[in-house]
Amino acid sequence: MLQQLDTADSVRLKLARRTTQKHKAELGQFMTPSSVARFMASLFPPSNIKTCRLLDAGAGIGTLTCAFLDRWKANGFGFNDVDVTAFEIDKKLTNYLSQHLNSYDHVTTRIFSDDYIKLATDKGLQDQGYTHVILNPPYKKINSKSAHRLALSSVGIETVNLYSAFIALALGEMAPGGQMVAIIPRSFCNGPYYRPFRDFILERAAIHQMHLFESRSKAFSDDQVLQENIIICLERDGKQGPVTISTSTDDSFSDLTNCEIPFERIVFPDDPERFIHVQTTTEKSAIELSSAVRYSMADIGIKLSTGPVVDFRLKEYLRDRPEEGAVPLIYPAHLKAYKTTWPIPNFKKSNAIVANNDTEKWLYPNGFYCVVKRFSSKEEKRRMVANLINPTDFSEYTMLGFENHLNVFHDNKNGLPEALASGLMVYLNTTAVDEHFRRFSGHTQVNATDLKQMKYPSRENLFKLGEWALEQKNITQESIDAQFRDLI
Known part of the structure; x- marks a missing residue:
């Protein structure tokens, strides 16, 4: 069944070539390469729950969900069946999404060709019982007076970009103990505009792993994305411990490295801004070590x-x-x-x-x-x-x-x-x-x-x-x- 992700990836490459940059920018839409999707699916911890409830809130053509289901079919999880909820606002993609997801046995699929922010906020951001979330959210600024901004504010989410809005909403809809793996721009880690978003996720989830790409241009090279991205693994209401920081030069993951960093080195206890430091070494920097600075x-x-x-x-x-x-x-x-x-x-x-x-x-x-x-x-x-x-x-x-x-x-x-x-x-x-x-x-x-x-x-x-x-x-x-x- 591993061919299904490869089938989805061949569709992604065709669409990437014939979709204009303007269309991608309008929707904040950048599709996930199969190598990144497989890696993201591999980061979920093993689970033996009987029914997995999976959310993919920016599903595209289904690449991420296919990677997750392929891992399950290869005995990577102990579920008996999987209930998938997928959102994709671009109607040009929903036929591909449906074809790819409906090819799996023992999978119940619900596909919504609608605005995830609108639907999630209309429900008042309630626990929807999702046990797993895999996500490559859209990347686009939110106007301060837009309907999206007002809808998000109504459920207590203050943020400036679609990607952080999707993460916050999905986190709010997860069941306690639910696991999320998402690929997002690194920009939320610091700066004043993302402070409310950092507060939101740090109060509701434990960060278990973050992955850095050393080359800023490789993870989404087919879509000409230069934004620095990270992959983040969160557990709803999880107990915060050390954070695994992994790195690779690019999306081949051929030189993957891992190290464990104490959480107090990720978010400094005395930092009111709650900056998230994605460090790749347990050693302190020369600046931190110096008593003169x-x-x-x-x-x-x-x-x-x-x-x-x-x-x-x-x-x-x-x-x-x-x-x-x-x-x-x-x-x-x-x-x-x-x-x-x-x-x-x-x-x-x-x-x-x-x-x-x-x-x-x-x-x-x-x-x-x-x-x-x-x-x-x-x-x-x-x-x-x-x-x-x-x-x-x-x-x-x-x-x-x-x-x-x-x-x-x-x-x-x-x-x-x-x-x-x-x-x-x-x-x-x-x-x-x-x-x-x-x-x-x-x-x-x-x-x-x-x-x-x-x-x-x-x-x-x-x-x-x-x-x-x-x-x-x-x-x-x-x-x-x-x-x-x-x-x-």
Whole structure:
């Protein structure tokens, strides 16, 4: 019976080639390759319950359910029969789904070609007795005023994406002890927008395993998905113990590795944001081990803000080049290799913004600032990329504009002492910080909340790092890391 998953996978490949990216994006639809489906099905613990009640809430053509049923048919579970409930909103796929699922004996199938969020919330998020859930939910942002957002709020779910909505609803419909295996973007692990979702799952389930793909582009390569994904295994009302972290380079799973991490290293007990750290080693990072790196931003007297200039909202005040009455507008593209290049000739964005009564609240006084790019460019290997803003580069101007794709360290919206700003730049550009950040961040971006949660060297030591940097004619990654090692 193992051919059934292979049959479904051949259909998936045909559909992937002839389905437009626009259609996939509209539904947030990315189908699961058979290798990933088999691996996901293998992660469920053995079970001898008589009747399995399986939910697949974003079933597509049935690849995940087929993988689960194939494992059962190969004596991977002790069920006598399986009751499958499958949801698929795309009517183009439901015929394939029906064909694939109805080919199994001793399987009762109910297929709903409808909106899972609507149906689940209409019932008031009640326990539907599902013993197993296998899920590749849709990935798409939810508008704050949409019907989906209102329906989810009505059952106590506050979230910003379809994938987290599906996970929360399915978890709410599972029976106590029910097992879920899902493949989802890693972005829920940190950041403020997913805090309510993290609270929801951590209060209702135990995390037993998380799987990381070291290559961001391989798990859904046929659908050109670059979002970093993880596979997560949850038990409804389960007892939380150590978490198995597994990794593989890609969806062949040929170099699969596993390690057990204590839960308090996954969700730190003193972290109010409840970030989920997907660590692949039991060893603490250099940042965590250092007694010299234990200070909050408040301890060292600095503040952080996202760049306040949102360009599309201030279009009428933007200028391609400096002119009278305008001041520099700094984008990430102006900052490279610890240096500022401004203005940029023939820049696709704007080099300046008019300074007047309407824009002054978005501007900062010229001074020394440390800025961190929210998004690293393709040629940059690092996620954490910090630069120094030096007022002498803008000596003709009293004010500066920071575009929204920058995070800005400041002193109550004023510049910092030069050595402190330089020291922050050095610290944030260390390999140790970049590696530490990757351990807990599922984003390809660096959010202000992430930076606020980090620990820093003391103000005194940041000054020392900055004073060292100011004496250097040429700063390299090797010299930064060596200086930081001396500090810790």
